[in-house]
Amino acid sequence: MNYSESKVMQAFELYIILARDAHADAESLSLYIADDSIRGLVDGFAHRVDCVIIIAGEKLYMIPKTKLSPFHVNNDYIKKTYLKSGATNADIYLLYFSTIVLFGAFYDSYQTLEPTRDFIGIDDWTRQVNERISVLMEHDEEQLRAREQEFSYNWKQIIEKWEDMNDIKETAKKQSGNTISRLSFMDTAKRFLINQELIEEIGNSEVILTEKAKTIVQRFFMEVEYNKGILEFIYQWEEDEEDAID
Incomplete structure (x- = not known):
């Protein structure tokens, strides 16, 4: 699938928030839900670091899937x-x-x-x-x-x-x-x-x-x-x- 540069940048900015804070606010959650392209990109970025994206309440979370993830709490x-x-x-x-x-x-x-x-x-x-x-x-x-x-x-x-x-x-x-x-x-x-x-x-x-x-x-x-x-x-x-x- 081809993604526009703006979509890639939006997805990457959202991923950066998740990588830094492990969660994102309701505004980011709305973007993730509403845009299939951005959701696919963010999920792909998370997969590359052995993480998964979950929705819980009004927040978006990135959690480590395995101990190999650099985001795993050691x-x-x-x-x-x-x-x-x-x-x-x-x-x-x-x-x-x-x-x-x-x-x-x-x-x-x-x-x-x-x-x-x-x-x-x-x-x-x-x-x-x-x-x-x-x-x-x-x-x-x-x-x-x-x-x-x-x-x-x-x-x-x-x-x-x-x-x-x-x-x-x-x-x-x-x-x-x-x-x-x-x-x-x-x-x-x-x-x-x-x-x-x-x-x-x-x-x-x-x-x-x-x-x-x-x-x-x-x-x-x-x-x-x-x-x-x-x-x-x-x-x-x-x-x-x-x-x-x-």
């Missing part, structure tokens, strides 16, 4: 920006795990495409993370090692990291000179997800999903190609029990 950045000094890959694994559990809480594990609840409290989120980790602990080490290779998640480190945190008091075991608790870690996870525009606080220590998060879940999170295999593993014992009851 582990070192997360450690330096959100986690305590001396954070390890175990902290990253637990952060991602907590995010998966959060989405699972809103979407009834992995069975629904629409949220089944409006909000969740941090205490409830923490409790559900604890429940899922308890399920992981029921697997033997050989099973966990096999699943680590399959999903690139170190399940054993997730368990150990969570178990090393104190779940009752705000003081906890010292780890490499730092103190941490489960609630303080969940607060860190909350701040990370707020910064990524995936959740919003509504008061009373409760959060809701953003339109961006809902769109990502609907388009990608439930797909086998992305995270469904991990969700099945995390929730499989629960599903097996339900099947047995039926």
